[in-house]
Amino acid sequence: MKGFSKYIAGISIKNKIFIANILIIVVFISTQSYFANTISQNALIEKEINNSSRELVLIKNNLQTLVSTIEDYSKILASDYRLQNVLYNDFLLNNELNASKLVEGLNNLSMKKTLSETISNIVEPNTKIKAVSILTSNHHWVDVGFADNAYASRIFGDGYGADDRFYLPTWTGLTKFGFLYEGEHNVFAVSKTVIHKDTGKMVGRVFLYVKETTIASIYEGENKGGEFYIVDSAGQIISSQNKAMLYRNFKEAVSISIPENGEDTAFTQGSGSKEMLIFTQRFEPLKWTIVSVIPMDDISSDRKQINQLMIGIGGACLLLALIVSFLLSGSITRPIFQLAKTMREIRTGKMQVRSTYQSKDEIGYLSEGFNNLMNRIEALMAENVEKQRTKAEIEFKLLQSQVKPHFLYNTVETIISLIKLGLGKQAIQAAQYMANFYKISLSKGNDIISIGEEMRLTESYLEIQQLRYVEYMEYTMEIDDEILPYSIPKLTLQPIVENAIYHGLKLKKEKGIIRITGRRCGNNVEIEIYDNGVGMHQNQTKAIMTGFSVFDEAGGFGIRSVSNRIRMLYGERYGLQVESEYGVYTKIIIILPLLHH
Structure with missing residues (x-):
């Protein structure tokens, strides 16, 4: 600090005024640039919030359309008269009143052909449904082609649960399911009870398989720099652009907590280069939450052009300030030599020294003000010493009271x-x-x-x-x-x-x-x-x-x-x-x- 003070003391008054003016201009330009940058950033963030909110609403609507379409297909398939007749005939063949042992009626080639024709209109490439499985009333999984019935039996069992008493389509969580000729895929299963239209009996249950990539296709390509996730009610990631994130707990995987109140929100998390803008949209029918995570760096990239323009204008202003400050500082030198001498003496520790320069011009006012300031500083220093002593006494008493x-x-x-x-x-x-x-x-x-x-x-x-x-x-x-x-x-x-x-x-x-x-x-x-x-x-x-x-x-x-x-x-x-x-x-x-x- 002393070396810096000596360096400042060696600079002429002219240069000091010049430097002071330059510093003022630099501070002004920097402050103006800061606030302009902040305002532009807030405007960009607000714009991104509006765009992302609309984007999430669109994704939610598209997801609702997809879910409704798949559920409609499950209802269409479950109400198809050919499927109902085949399943009902199988039900009759294996009825305990009519047969002493089970008869695998659906293994009959003609029945299998009928089921294949019925299901072929429901699955790819006609729809977004990957495959269909059928569980008969007699607990047989029907092999009609693409779905691996061994997987279906292992995942869903061969019996009927509490959900089977409900006639509405039921969605399962994300699971790995095997398909013939293709191996495993991440899928959602939509099940629907088949009720015979004439007898009202439950003759089976259909399972429609929808790949996770079908769900992900709704939002892939929508976001320019962020990530989308779909999280179930248990906090597990069930859809993501990064497939390695599937089945992981969302909070542990990305260190982001989703509000538990189920409301749609937008908030920021993190700091610096890791700051993220996060949006959530609740998909109430399936208790899913759609999450959009956008790095703030991606949002602020549009500010680069604005910053470049501001730097150009600031440089021009600084150059002009250099010229004006140099001319102004040259006109103010001699009147403050005596005051500068007094200040140098005070800097050496002579706190009682005061300026003897007296005049009614600006420098005279400055000298008078300087003397008043030094008097006030002395008084404050004495007051501060007294406060420190009082503080020490209070601390000691507090210590003793313990x-x-x-x-x-x-x-x-x-x-x-x-x-x-x-x-x-x-x-x-x-x-x-x-x-x-x-x-x-x-x-x-x-x-x-x-x-x-x-x-x-x-x-x-x-x-x-x-x-x-x-x-x-x-x-x-x-x-x-x-x-x-x-x-x-x-x-x-x-x-x-x-x-x-x-x-x-x-x-x-x-x-x-x-x-x-x-x-x-x-x-x-x-x-x-x-x-x-x-x-x-x-x-x-x-x-x-x-x-x-x-x-x-x-x-x-x-x-x-x-x-x-x-x-x-x-x-x-x-x-x-x-x-x-x-x-x-x-x-x-x-x-x-x-x-x-």
Whole structure:
């Protein structure tokens, strides 16, 4: 910093004014470019939101048309008189009243021919249906050509389930299905019960197979840079342009959470080059969700031409500013030499020096203002020193208030009780723990100690409390040795542990546990205090996190004091994270910077 100050001091006033003007122009152009860029980006995003929303609605409508068409084909096939007659004849041949054993009537060549002719009008290339299987009322899968009946039997079984009592078409989830001559494909199956029109009997069930690629063809080619997914109600990807994503959990595969309320939404996720614009459209008939994921980089590519134009205009303005600033700075030099001399003296540490230049022109006003400013700075510096001293006193008093007198009284009473009961060894241990606690808590007035010392202090406190409340508490401490030398504000853990005992475990009917763990996470230290006591309500955890709301002075003041103290020392990035479920547990995580003691 001193080297930079010397360099600035060596520049002439003319050049300083010149540089200042250039900086102002640069800042102005940069600010204007920033806001113009931001406005254009927001406009492009808004445009993309409108276009993508319309695109998703179109895809949804096309999907609805496809689904309705396939369901209509299932109804047409199930109501075809030839198919019904063949299935009904098979039903009669194998009726328990008419035959002593099953007769595979559908193996008859003439019947198989009739079924093939019926089905051929339904499947490819006439429709988007890949193949059809038929399950007869007598639990036979009909082999009429393209579908592999062994797969059908293995996937859907040979019996009838609860869905078969419904006469509407039923869609299955995405599954791998085998086809003769082609192997496996990812398909959806649409099943429909066949009811004989004259007798009203259920004589079979038809299964229509639709390939996933048929569904995907609705949206493939629509998006210029993003990805489309169709997700079922269980969160599984059932259609995607990238087939490797099929059958995977959507949230785990792409790290995006779909709103569970079923509403159509548009939101952004991620940051930088990984920021995405996400749209969802609910397809209610099948409880599917259509998801469009568009990288923000693809949307902002149109801004390149705008940015190039802005750079050209900015360069022209900067060139003009250079010329004007050079001419202007040359006309202002001599009147401020004396003020510059005064400033150089102040820069050397002579804060009492003031400018002696007096005039009624602008430089005179500047000199007077400079003197007033220095007077104000001196006053503020004195005020700041006083505030720092007051702050240190308050912190010290807050620190001392953590070592509560009633803990000393209770510990002494515990020692006396142990002596009366003839437990001299335990009484000595309690006295040693109390001595260790107060020795470390005083720590020669140091406010910052090592994590190792803080852990020994906390362990002494817990051992004393365990002697008093052995019937309802126990504890464990698992601290990585790596973090023990790092620093921590003194008496950080004790208020939290005390709160866990008195407002968590003590109110619980059975014995509970306090678990303290510590580890390094990147450039931070994380210490976690867990207890399985009565937990806290949501408003209580919120009060601790915000540090403002007072929900329970007995239970929350100490913890909020710890949080506020850490933030005051290290900044808003650090402090406490609270997680609790009422009646189950409470977990408080202390986040500290990685600083050596």
